[in-house]
Amino acid sequence: MQIDLRTVSIKPQRQTYGHIARRFGDKPASRYQEGTFDLQPTANFHYRPTWDPEREIFDTSRTRLQMKDWYAFKDPRQYYYGAWTLARARQQDTAESNFDFVETRNLGALLADDVRQQALDLLLPLRHAAWGANLNNSAICAYGYGTAITQPCMFHAMDNLAIAQYLTRIGLLLGDTGSLAAAKERWLYAADWQGLRRYVEDSFVVQDWFELFVAQNLVLDGLVYPLFYKTVVEDELSLRGGTAVAMLTQFMTEWYAETTRWVDAQIKTACAESPHNAVMVRDWITAWQSRALEALKPLAQRALGERAGSTLDDLATQFAARVAKCGVPV
Amino acid sequence: MQVAAVKDYVGVPRDVVDNFHGNQLVFIGWDDHLMFCAPLAFPFPPTLRFGDIVEKVLPGAYGYHPDWAKIDWSKVEWMKSGEPWTPHFNRSLAENGIGHKDAIRFRTPGLTGIQGSCS
Amino acid sequence: MSRVFIALQTNDDTRPIIESILADNPHAVPVESPAMIKIDAEGHLTVKRESISELIGRDFDLQELHTHLISLSGHIDESDDEFTLYWDN
């Protein structure tokens, strides 16, 4: 017998899971909410970690930040795995057509030699910086507290891996494996890259995961992305006929614009929680920002010549304005 | 063996007797009666008379079983930590040497559960 | 020789994949279950890009297998053209 189940109208007993209803009321919940909130265990852990015997498996004391509710860290993009993957797959489609466009029309070959060389020189070592960001965000996911912030950090880690891979493809498209090797040499040994490399390596040993979030996702990305992808690629190289390069880095530009909103929301939430947090965040920013600006000086110099100083000043001013908007005290 | 760890790794036992507010844990199993899927756990004061367990506590735990009423207590065989052992019904747990988390088993000869299946 | 296996969902996309696996691996044995098929094979089993491409009339990327795969066993050797499962025993 064919039953048309669709015609049955039955009244649900409840609209969502209990923990979601206690937070948002018993009404239909979004997939982001159901897939995120209170997912991480909080009580009755069985054993202490052999890698951190003084703490519980998930432990709020792995950062000096203090929160009454760690799920205050909401993601404005409302990314759960499916939403994130679909968004990135769409961006990947665009990136793929951009790469195709440049490749099939051989636009790489049409670039002036100095433009191409500068793109390779400045962008390819950033593969390693993106790889560092991948490592750091994996750490924040591993040692952070509450799925609302640990989850997007894992997505962020993979985004950074993807960026490192796009940069690799750019290297292979505009150059060859030799270009990648040469860029790695520069990352390892060239004097003008050492400040940045040192910053990244020092971030690897930061123990406090929220400090790491500030050092990596707010400060370093907040200065590196505008400098390289906006100023150098979109402004400087495009003026010199390098629009093709901007096509190849479109993913990074869009990604930075998108993730900035998320990063800022986290900083804002942390600072709004308490003056204790706000001061802590401010001190972290201050310490890491001066190091980052210092590290970027020789690279800006190289890319922009005498405009380097004023560009970095502008960058610092814009960054200060961004941070102020997040409620970080002066 | 030591636990491999980045620094000294010492576990805090969660079930020490001091955590039981004056009670101790005693585990009791009735052999050949797997209708009760596992031995049972009880919190008892060490001053409790052993006979009171058999007379007042176990009927509530095991009385559902048709064999329970047929037990001849004079023939029951007892074990503690897997070794044959004889309890004194009129003595307390402590006087019987029953410590925290001791496991006691009893066998009721001739009674082998539902249709002899040890259920 | 130990047996390897690959298990795939049964749907319209996997029909040609299953067909070509069975054609390319005459020693393979299909075992059907609700909504899935498990293909067992003594020693080794190879999925060939070329064969699937021929059946579907377009270029098949072996990584498309990921969309329909349920499970597998054996060591994996993966190239652009072939995806092989094998045991060395």
Next chain:
Amino acid sequence: MDMQVPKKKLGLKERYTLMTRDLAWDTTYQPKEKVYPYADYEGIRIHDWDKWEDPFRLTMDAYWKYQAEKERKLYAIIDAYSQSNGHLGVTDARYLNAIKIFLTAVTPLEHMAHRGFAHAGRAFPGAGARVACQMQAIDEMRHAQTQIHSLSNYNKYYNGFHDFTHMYDRVWYLSVPKSFFDDAITAGPFEFMVAVGFSFEYVLTNLLFVPFVSGAAYNGDMGTMTFGFSAQSDEARHMTLGLECIKFILEQDPANLPIVQRWIDKWCWRGVRLLSIVAMMMDYMLPKRVMSWKEAWEIYFEENGGALFKDLARYGIKMPACAEQIRLEKDHLSHQVWATFYNYGGATDFHTWMPTEDEMQWLSQKYPDTFDTYYRPRFEFWREQQEKGNRFYNQTLPMLCQTCQIPMLFTEPGDPTKICYRERTYKGNKYHFCSDHCQHIFDNEPEKYVQAWLPVNQIYQGNCFPEGTDPSAPGFDPLAAVLEYYRLNIGRDNGEFEGSEDHRNFEAWRGMAKRND
């Protein structure tokens, strides 16, 4: 360079190397031991991370492409299934109880795996291994979420799904999966990989995700079938990672062998104990059955696992010592576990019942050497009693195994009539075990297992009442207080299936669907 010369297309392996491990470098501003502080303490010796063979060579662009395709399909089915009241199409409402167990016992483990792989994805000094672990970290998040989303619609109509994260941290039987993963994630990254990446993924997840999920399809549960198979398609990558990891560790240094063998022995056993609940789900909770637990076990553990261990023999790895006991238990496991949940059905977030005569015949046929002799008499007795209105509930909390935390329900290997008791005294305290293997695990690391949060013992310590409870108040009902602490609704979520609210509602809703008024 001359851009006019067409470039040689790089092969998959070469290209993947550039896309992953070539991104890494040896740090010089910070010493390696500080950058990777968890790499050495387990005693595993790695000399050359470059020897790591990448198991699957998915770059992020391809990953997004294929995963997005899977997600689109999955969510389209979930939407269609809930919009069309698909839940009324399952064989009968008893089935849903298996899915409640899935959500409370498995889904939180997916989240734990997500965090554990993030940890491993940070901790390994080898770049290839790190990327593989990170990819698994996001996959595991996917599994947690697709399960939550698929089962969300069931939660709207049926009881017991409603507080799975809260229950995972508290409910007695859920300490079994919780302690399993807590054990794995508190270990070092190498042991974690052997535990989850190898023993669990490679040897055991097939049993849950392949025959059980195929069973879900057979019982009309398209939601579970879809997330189950879709998740398992990621597992194929994960299993390969687990196997690669084992091979890599063993090839690096002969001194690694005894450590890895001990981990394999430990984790196969812990995994087998954890899967006891799946045995019962397959044999007792699927109204329509694809195959018995024993048959699934023979295909996926004995045959498939056997081939694997035969292959690893070249490294000196032996089949885990527990294999013989596992072989003896396969005829008993599902029956003993179901009997246990029937005993304590008053304290679970799902319903239990006695099989019908038809189902008992199926069980006799699938388990000819054991079912009629040892289990049928018990089950028939219980069924008779229930029909007389005297449904059996065990009134007293059970004794638990210190290691696997399962009630001490397992019988002596070779004698299914005698409970298996093992005990140890360590630093003046007694500890009890369900088996030699659980005892060995304890003996190897007593400082770890003395910490176990055993639900029964915690209840007797007074730690499982809602905040603010006064146990000395007159008329205090400890069991009710414990169930309240669990957020379990007495009389709705627990107890006998026959006549339960789920049972009545399902019948009524199906009745409405069949009538045209």
